[in-house]
Amino acid sequence: MSFRVRCVSKSGLALLFCCTAAVLVADEIPGKKIPYVTAAPMPVTTVQRGKPTPVELHFRVASGYHVNSNTPSLEYLIATALKLDAPTDIVVGKIKYPAGQMMSFPFAPDQKLSVYSGPFDLAVTVRPLASVLPGKYSLRGHLKYQACDNAACYPPRELPVEFEVKVTKAAGAGGGRRNPRQSPHVHM
């Protein structure tokens, strides 16, 4: 084995050791707050003016936890629900939630609850009005959820959600239209 290869492997081993140690100790940091639900980075979706377009949002429930679905199986459970504030000229239509998985848990083995666990996706229909100026627009909101594990439940939380849409002119639009009188609140 050449000296160079040995150097590289030694350095690599040292760095690997360092990274492993960092991961191990980070995992044991006491009192760290676990985000029960996280959102995947959301790419910019291109939407045409006047055309309803679904935007997929991806979330993940942390391992060992579950959240109620959008249609919980029991009356008092808190539904997972997305609320969005859109710019005035962009209409947010129906939000499509996945069906919950019917699961039972050690605290109530005879009862099945409608929950999300692991990854789950929502689809938001976005329709920019014909008057919107082409460009990027930001939509913000929050995902309300309430998580539990096998023995305890955590207070309801709100996860901030933000994604961008790129509004383009409708296909075949002649471009003869002038700027709208009313412009959206958020224009990036």
Place this chain on the structure above:
Amino acid sequence: MKRDPVVVIVVAIVITFMLVYGVQRARHAHDSLNRENDITGKLAPDFSLQSLDGKTIRLSDFKGKAVLLNFWATWCEPCKIETPWFVQLQNQYGPSGLQVLGVDMDEDTSSKDIAKFAKEMGMNYPVVLVKEGVTESYGGLDYLPASFYIDRDGRVVDKVFGLKGRAEVESSVKKALASGQAVRAAR
């Protein structure tokens, strides 16, 4: 630029040492904080809260009784498993001096709905609505259910976080009933 492998190894070891040292310090600080927040053996913080039927209830109203103070919420499924146990324990140990007291932690649910829920669950003990500062005085509650077992002198003798078995709950009730000066004096 050529890296000296010895330097890389030394840097890696130093970084690892710093990380481990930092975590140890954090853990020590956290343990100290936990000890500070642990109210077991201390007098249970008194509070004055509104019950579902509009009365003002103080924890100190139950001095001389063993109190099972249970923090719960309508959205907490494991809490619903415990509730029938508490109902039974109140019936069984009430004559011996047990008082179960529920503290509801709902924020967005109306007291009318909470009362409806309590009725559906057959709660035969008072339920009060939480107010800011109460959970903090009990060491902060990150999750539910959470129960504190308070002896006849008002001292916390046990606490249980999360759902445990009925036997454990009953054992803690017995512990609370058997503790306190009033009990010792009677012996």
